[in-house]
Amino acid sequence: MGVEERRQQLIGVALELFARRSPDEVSIDEIAAAAGISRPLVYHYFPGKLSLYEAALQRAAHDLASRFEEPHEGSLGGRLLRVMRRFFDFVDEHGPGFSALMRGGPAVGSSATNALIDSVRQVAYEQILSHLRVTDPPARLELLVRSWISLVESTALIWLDGRRIPRAELETQLVHSFAALAAVGAAYDEEMTALLRHMLKDEPNDGPFTDLAARLITLAS
Numbered sequence: 001m002g003v004e005e006r007r008q009q010l011i012g013v014a015l016e017l018f019a020r021r022s023p024d025e026v027s028i029d030e031i032a033a034a035a036g037i038s039r040p041l042v043y044h045y046f047p048g049k050l051s052l053y054e055a056a057l058q059r060a061a062h063d064l065a066s067r068f069e070e071p072h073e074g075s076l077g078g079r080l081l082r083v084m085r086r087f088f089d090f091v092d093e094h095g096p097g098f099s100a101l102m103r104g105g106p107a108v109g110s111s112a113t114n115a116l117i118d119s120v121r122q123v124a125y126e127q128i129l130s131h132l133r134v135t136d137p138p139a140r141l142e143l144l145v146r147s148w149i150s151l152v153e154s155t156a157l158i159w160l161d162g163r164r165i166p167r168a169e170l171e172t173q174l175v176h177s178f179a180a181l182a183a184v185g186a187a188y189d190e191e192m193t194a195l196l197r198h199m200l201k202d203e204p205n206d207g208p209f210t211d212l213a214a215r216l217i218t219l220a221s
Contacts, residue, residue, distance in 0.1 A: 007045050007055070010035055014056040018097030023053050054112050057101055061116040064090050064098075065123040076131055076199050077175055077208040083127075084152070084171040091156045092167070099160055102153060124149050132195065140185045140192050148178050176212040 001009065013035045017026045028049055032039045046052040067086040070079045091098050101117060128145045129137055137145070152174055159170055182199060185192035203209045 003045065006037075010042060010045060010052060011056045011059055014052060015060060015094070015097065018056065018060070018100070019094045020096060022096045022100040023057070024100065028052070054116075057097075057113050057116055060094060060097060060101065061120050065120045068124045068127040070127070070131070072131060075203045075207050075209070077179070077203055077210075079131055080175045080178055081171060081208050084174050087152065088156065088167055088171055091160065095160050099157055102157055121146075121149055121153075124152075132199075134195075138189070138191050140189045141195065144178075144181050144185050144192075148174075148181055151177060172208055172211070175208045176215075179209045179212055 010031060014023075014026070014031050017030060017034065028042055029039055031052070032042045035042075042052070046055065064087075067090055068083055070083050073079075101113070125145055128148075129135070129141075132141070134141060155170065155174060159165060159167070179199070182192065182196050186196040200209055
């Protein structure tokens, strides 16, 4: 293999192992064995254990950030639901690695990997704003979107510990949470009221936001 081809192979092997165990628990020897090469050869392509981990986590972070990209078609509720499905596909496939990346640890606690996590959150934030057609968000909207992203992240981490709630229900619940947070903001701010009306304007009768409204009406009665 060429140098870059071998580097990409080692990154892929590392990610496969991280899908089953935390990066802190995976040794260079294991990565070398899975790749069919010697331990010294791994160090030929990566100067140290941390550099390989950072390269692998960089690819994972890029993949995770791409899950928030969604065509501007259909209702906002439907778009968010598709994003949540792709996000939880990643969480499901890379559970231990996702948990380690978000929680940090000796192998993933460097400033470089912390910056990767922040970059994923920023991509998610910018993608949500683009779907809301907002370029200069007021304070309450920024609070809403960033709080929701934190909720999604923490919910995924808790779900991985036992998976006690059906995944599909959780995905829908998180979309409902976005609408609920927007409704709370609208109760305090006219700009948020206008935004909420825009969100609900094109919502179909079978959309997730309509479903939430129906559930709340049932509770109130």
